[in-house]
Amino acid sequence: MMYEPINFHEKLSLFSEHWSPKVIAEMNDYQFKLVKVKGEFVWHDHKETDEVFIVLEGELTIAFRDGHVTLSKGEMYVVPKGVEHKPFAESECQIMLIEPRGVVNTGEKSTELTAENDVWL
Amino acid sequence: MMYEPINFHEKLSLFSEHWSPKVIAEMNDYQFKLVKVKGEFVWHDHKETDEVFIVLEGELTIAFRDGHVTLSKGEMYVVPKGVEHKPFAESECQIMLIEPRGVVNTGEKSTELTAENDVWL
Numbered sequence: 001m002m003y004e005p006i007n008f009h010e011k012l013s014l015f016s017e018h019w020s021p022k023v024i025a026e027m028n029d030y031q032f033k034l035v036k037v038k039g040e041f042v043w044h045d046h047k048e049t050d051e052v053f054i055v056l057e058g059e060l061t062i063a064f065r066d067g068h069v070t071l072s073k074g075e076m077y078v079v080p081k082g083v084e085h086k087p088f089a090e091s092e093c094q095i096m097l098i099e100p101r102g103v104v105n106t107g108e109k110s111t112e113l114t115a116e117n118d119v120w121l
Numbered sequence: 122m123m124y125e126p127i128n129f130h131e132k133l134s135l136f137s138e139h140w141s142p143k144v145i146a147e148m149n150d151y152q153f154k155l156v157k158v159k160g161e162f163v164w165h166d167h168k169e170t171d172e173v174f175i176v177l178e179g180e181l182t183i184a185f186r187d188g189h190v191t192l193s194k195g196e197m198y199v200v201p202k203g204v205e206h207k208p209f210a211e212s213e214c215q216i217m218l219i220e221p222r223g224v225v226n227t228g229e230k231s232t233e234l235t236a237e238n239d240v241w242l
Contacts (some may be wrong), residue, residue, distance in 0.1 A: 001188030005196035027171040027199050027219065030151070050148040056195075074177075075126040078148050098148060098182030098219070 008034065008056050011121050012043050019113050021097060021105055022121040033097040034121070041087040044107035051079045051099045058093030062086070124197060129177050131157065133215055133240050140234050142226055143242040155162045155242070156217040156226075162208040164240070165228035172200045179214030 009025050013036055018050040019041060021033035027073060037060065053062065054076040061070045068076050079085050106114045132145050132155055140162060142154035158181065174183065175197040182191045183198060184207040190198050200206050227235045 001185075003183075003185065003190035003198070005190055005192045005198050008197070010197045025173070025197065025199050027173045028202075028221075030196070032173075035186070046193050052146070052148045052153075062124075064122075064124065067124055069126055074129045076129070076146065076153070077152035078146050081149075098223055100149075100221045 008096065012036070012056070014121050015118050018092070019105065020115045020119070021117075022119055024121055026101065029101050030098060031101050031103075031118075033072045033099075035095050035097060036092055037087060037089045037095060038092045039089065042106055042109065042111050042113055043084055043086045044105075044109055045082055046079075046099070046103055047082055049081050049100050049103060051081075051097065051103070053077050053079065053087075054096040054098070056094045056096055058089060058091060060093045060095055061088045063088060129217065131232050132188075133157070133177070139213070140226065141236045141240070143240055145242055147222065150222050151219060152222050152224075152239075156218060157213055158208060158210045158215050158216060159213045160210065163227055163230065163232050164205055164207045165226075165230055166205045167200075167220070167224055167228050168203055168205055169203050170221050170224060172202075172218065172224070174198050174200065174208075175217040175219070177208055177215045177217055179210060180211060181214045182209045183214055184209060 018038050021035045023031050055071040059072050071116040139159050143155045144152050146153040176192040179192050
């Protein structure tokens with residue numbers, strides 16, 4: 001039997017909207033989500049979990065209250081739980097998020113950037 | 122304050138041995154491990170957890186008892202818990218594994234390919 005790999009670029013070609021995570025895989029109770037981002041997100045945190053950012057294309061800056069980290073293609077960062085952060089990308093950036101099922105993109109805040117959760121590609 | 126991204130290629134340049142996972146990050150109780158692989162691994166499974174393979178460079182085939190999947194750069198696969206598998210790479214392949222802390226590379230079997238666990242780069 002032939003099993004199918006999950007191809008990031010193929011999955012990324014299936015949508016174009018920004019700040020709207022799409023689930024592509026699950027490992028136990030964790031989800032792998034692709035997101036296209038551009039511009040500035042909102043300050044938020046996730047009280048219950050760390051959150052992993054991996055940059056697949058482009059450049060992403062994650063602002064913290066006391067500094068920032070800038071990620072290029074082939075780089076990752078783990079935002080610790082409870083740490084306020086605000087992602088930013090000057091040009092469109094394509095990223096993968098890894099976090100437990102159920103995490104909302106804006107944390108506890110509901111804003112116009114709050115995306116529907118658990119949307120699969 | 123400047124925070125540092127984790128760069129996959131930079132971390133991969135720090136070691137050369139095959140089948141010897143190196144931890145580069147933790148998210149909650151999960152670990153991100155880089156591995157260089159070449160040739161054939163052993164049949165094994167992980168009774169308690171799914172296991173994620175992401176190919177960073179090269180090509181990896183994962184054999185199952187009833188088929189296989191071949192992953193190229195930019196592709197991932199989730200091996201479900203309890204499913205026997207045997208990774209194989211004709212040429213050197215560089216991968217990232219994601220799985221809970223404590224998972225041993227050969228599962229419950231102890232072989233000459235069993236690597237020391239929880240080794241950080």
